[in-house]
Amino acid sequence: AQSVTQPDIHITVSEGASLELRCNYSYGATPYLFWYVQSPGQGLQLLLKYFSGDTLVQGIKGFEAEFKRSQSSFNLRKPSVHWSDAAEYFCAVDTGRRALTFGSGTRLQVQP
Amino acid sequence: DAGVIQSPRHEVTEMGQEVTLRCKPISGHDYLFWYRQTMMRGLELLIYFNNNVPIDDSGMPEDRFSAKMPNASFSTLKIQPSEPRDSAVYFCASKTSNTEAFFGQGTRLTVV
Numbered sequence: 242a243q244s245v246t247q248p249d250i251h252i253t254v255s256e257g258a259s260l261e262l263r264c265n266y267s268y269g270a271t272p273y274l275f276w277y278v279q280s281p282g283q284g285l286q287l288l289l290k291y292f293s294g295d296t297l298v299q300g301i302k303g304f305e306a307e308f309k310r311s312q313s314s315f316n317l318r319k320p321s322v323h324w325s326d327a328a329e330y331f332c333a334v335d336t337g338r339r340a341l342t343f344g345s346g347t348r349l350q351v352q353p
Numbered sequence: 354d355a356g357v358i359q360s361p362r363h364e365v366t367e368m369g370q371e372v373t374l375r376c377k378p379i380s381g382h383d384y385l386f387w388y389r390q391t392m393m394r395g396l397e398l399l400i401y402f403n404n405n406v407p408i409d410d411s412g413m414p415e416d417r418f419s420a421k422m423p424n425a426s427f428s429t430l431k432i433q434p435s436e437p438r439d440s441a442v443y444f445c446a447s448k449t450s451n452t453e454a455f456f457g458q459g460t461r462l463t464v465v
Contacts, residue, residue: 275453284357284444284456331396339384340409341454343396 243268243336247344254322255352262317262347264332273335274315276306279346280328288330291315302326327351357457359445365463371433374460377426378447386454387420387430388444396444402428435464 244267254260266272273292277285289300296308306317315332329348333341358377366372378385386401400410405422413420417436422428432439442461446454 277456284458285446286456287453290453338409339403339448339450340386340398340401342398345395 243272243334243342245332245334245342245344247330247332247347249347250345251348251350253350253352256324257321260317260319260322260326260349262330262332262349264315264317264344266313266315266332266334268313268334268336270336271308271310272337274306274308275333275335275341276300276304276315276317277331277333277343278328279331285331288317322349322351324351324353357445357447357455359443359457359460361460362458363461363463365465366435368436368464369434370464371431372435372439372462372464374430374443374445374462376428376430376445376457378428378445379455380426382447382449382452382455383425384448384450384454385422385428386446386448387428388446390442390444390459391440399430399443432462435462437464440464 246265275290276288278288279285288304289298291298291308299305304319308315329346331346332344360375383404387399388396390396399412400420402422420430440463442459444459446456448454
């Protein structure tokens with residue numbers, strides 16, 4: 242069965258610092274890959290997605306992610322974090338059955 | 354489009370009572386998903402529909418849970434009888450085969 246691992250439960254960064262959130266998946270082929278963000282009390286909002294093609298994908302709010310097949314990874318990055326980026330971030334995969342399998346999430350805290 | 358609409362946003366009920374959660378997917382979307390989010394288990398897929406037909410209900414925890422999709426614009430998730438361990442946030446999401454999943458704001462269920 243497919244699985245998604247987000248090894249960092251909680252990350253704290255200073256405002257203006259760069260950010261990288263890690264995501265690894267376990268699946269025999271290349272799945273569709275997603276990053277979602279969830280603010281407290283809210284639903285999940287899509288940041289970006291990878292279906293095929295260019296392995297570096299751009300998303301909303303200045304986020305990007307790079308798909309690395311050799312590492313089965315899809316890490317999320319942002320060059321300069323804003324206080325409003327504080328939220329929980331979820332990596333997810335769709336292996337073709339159309340439903341998403343989510344990682345356990347990474348909670349981002351931003352220090353002023 | 355107003356997005357995926359879930360009701361109610363919050364529900365507090367007593368153990369043993371029946372609870373019905375409602376979802377209106379985005380018009381034109383032919384996939385509908387029900388997820389549950391808890392601190393202990395994260396985001397779990399409960400059931401999903403394609404063209405109003407249940408495709409995979411293996412995530413439904415017990416016979417106390419049931420879901421229906423009588424038409425393309427409405428779905429319900431019912432818990433009868435409810436138990437305190439059912440307390441969670443329940444999300445509905447919809448998509449087409451070529452898009453990402455769009456999530457509703459969720460229903461926070463508390464069973465006392």
